[in-house]
Amino acid sequence: MNTKVETDIGKLTTKTNMKVAADIGNSTTKMIVEDELFSQPSVIRRLMKNPQVTETDLKKNVTNLDENLTVHITSAAIKGTANGLYVIGRKAITTDLDKVQNMNIKLGNKHKHDLPVIMILSMIARKIIKDEFDEKGELAESYSATCELSSAIPASEFSFEKAEILEKRFAAHKHTVIVHLGEKLVTVVLNFKKAKVTQEGVPAIFALLSEDETILEEFNNLYKKKDEEDLIQDNEEITKPIDLKKMKIFHVDIGDGTTEYIYTNGVNPILDACSGEKRGVGHATEEATVLLNENLNGLMKINRQSFMSIVADNTHNLHAEAKDALDIAKGSQANFILEDTIEKVSNKTGNNVDIVVVYGGGSIQFRKYLFDDLKEFADQIKTKLLWIPEKNAVDLNVRGLDILNRKVFFRKKR
Template identity: 60%
Template sequence: MKIIVSADIGNSETKMITRYDGVEGSECFHQPSVIRKLIKSPQIAETNLKKNVINLDENLIAHITSSALNRHSDGLYVIGKKAMQTDLNKVQNMNIKLGNKHKHDIPVIMILAMIARTVVKDEFELNGALESSYQIDCDFVSAIPASEFTFEKAKEFEKRLTKGDHTVVIHLGDKKVMVGINFKKAKITQEGIPAIFAMVYDNEENDDRKVSLLDKFNEVYDEEMEPNDLLKMKIFHVDIGDGTTEYIYTNGVNPVIDACDGERRGVGHATEDAVIMLNEMLQGSFKSSRQSFMEIIKDKTHNLHSEAFNALEAAKGTQANEILEDTFEKIQNKAGNSVDLITVYGGGSIQFREHLEESLRDYAETINSKLLWVPEELAVNLNVRGLDILNRTVFSKNKK
């Protein structure tokens, strides 16, 4: 069995697209990038296999043994949504201040657990039952931040996956299913670059979309631009994430490597500041991970929603000013103001839109450029869709 996997390993969420070699169709799904290590197996609350498979995304528990993990990191974990439900003081997420994502164990644990989850769910859907073990080959592609990216770091991450064995045991009540994963190929590129491929292939790759990439842009500027027109443009990308914001300069789909950069800005930094503010407001009685805090923001019925929202808005203002200053400085000094289009996307583009859009549109006008703010419906998955396109059309064919 061979699976083709593209993963956007965000500090907030890990987004993944999976395909089977020679089979039409794909699945795009995500999990919060949080884990919690267990010292013993949890109590079995449900023994119905079908229910456990259906609810696997909410109850992802996996024992992971991998040569890619650091010493003493093998073990039993609850992953993603399940990890956020209890014992918040024991939850691990990526330290957005330290960087070096290519060295972390959390991305590897997320990748392995999510691949194994896909195999289990798909096999049960296909056969209505599960074997005790499966072995799969995997072609894998992902990316690390531009602020950290070097070819040496990319190779180091690739070797972590391809050099050894990886075994994941998925817990489904009283049944355990082992999935052996062999990374036949692994390619790590630079965050921000894959998005241009998702933009250029917008019409072909998103037939199920309710909104097109350029609809609003063409309305604002009274144009009839098509995605293929991006191939002829010099584009400055502002990819706002949780822990980093990537500033990528491309000529068509080709990155101008020396002009690509990143900074530790984003929603996660604003969230961490907001958590501190709310904790002070509640006299030290508030504890939360970044991901759990954002769940409060999403839940308007939560008793702390109003306080959390106000704290986050205050913290976002500071981050927005820093992103604006970065953008102005890098367009001037890295791109020499030779920019046809400034485009903004990523999960953070949704949170920061009201803080940034007007200022960036005005700035674009001053340098005789235009602003493409990627629609919310496309912004979050733009990178993982671009990685999927690269995986199928370039990396899987042994092309550079």
């Protein structure tokens, strides 16, 4: 339960025990705080001077905060030269695409980057400001909050030592975020009572177990039809997601910069059999950008951000060429993911798998390139394929972190 203490000293409002679940994806940062799920593109842009004030109405500025999140960050958790003024997420990608900073999907080392820290601090400050204004219709000059934070880093780079580095970046320091709301500046000071970092993919099993039966509809229809055609009776039908708790599961969590291959016995990860590879939508986009630039014979240089804007704009004169290049690159990445899965199921699990479960934002993008081949592989090794529906696939990790916050990581001891 969140508690709030107000004092008259400097109009300071303090919030305690804010449980924060943060999924720091290469494409999108998703966060759950007090049952609210919200997100921002994982991009930032540094500003050298204060932005020009175009709107002075405080209510409008708070209402539109997600589209105009502008903050000044001061924190020992980031490099000294990185302290400063930023526009965050959606605001960062509306102008000057060549100046935005995003995660380098080829280098990895998410636990060392400043961008995830800046994203998380900014989004927590956003949550505090919107909640306070919604409740009171006004804002104090400053706020202080004590948080309990959980997050995750890719299995391809995970170790307990690296997880501890990221945990300490939050827990060992105070962090000051000044949010720009037109002419009004609001200071938010954040303290992290606890921080817990696990490996991506692991939290998703907890979210899967808590989903309703609709995530199994396509799966059960697919295998019921197959059993009828083959005159085979299924000896272990999955009727509810909680049934997965009894199974050995090979997870394929397809993201933007990495694909996580997680092996669990129920909710327990078999750490030696968990790994990750630099596969995903971001890599397909980079490959496609190279292809498009080659097709243009160097007449213009297109970067990853501008490439995606061309793909999204079906009136752009290069839209068809960009889509074709992306189709080719997605097919290539899907083939890599298929090969990874076959190799890891064989070598990491000894083919001792009850079910292969596919999810993540990339599962939506790659389904048409990957589903049939992965289904054929599952049939060959006498297991099954559960492809999580689009409406559930993207948020499993952040929802799993939120469940872990309440039931495991920060549960109050009786």
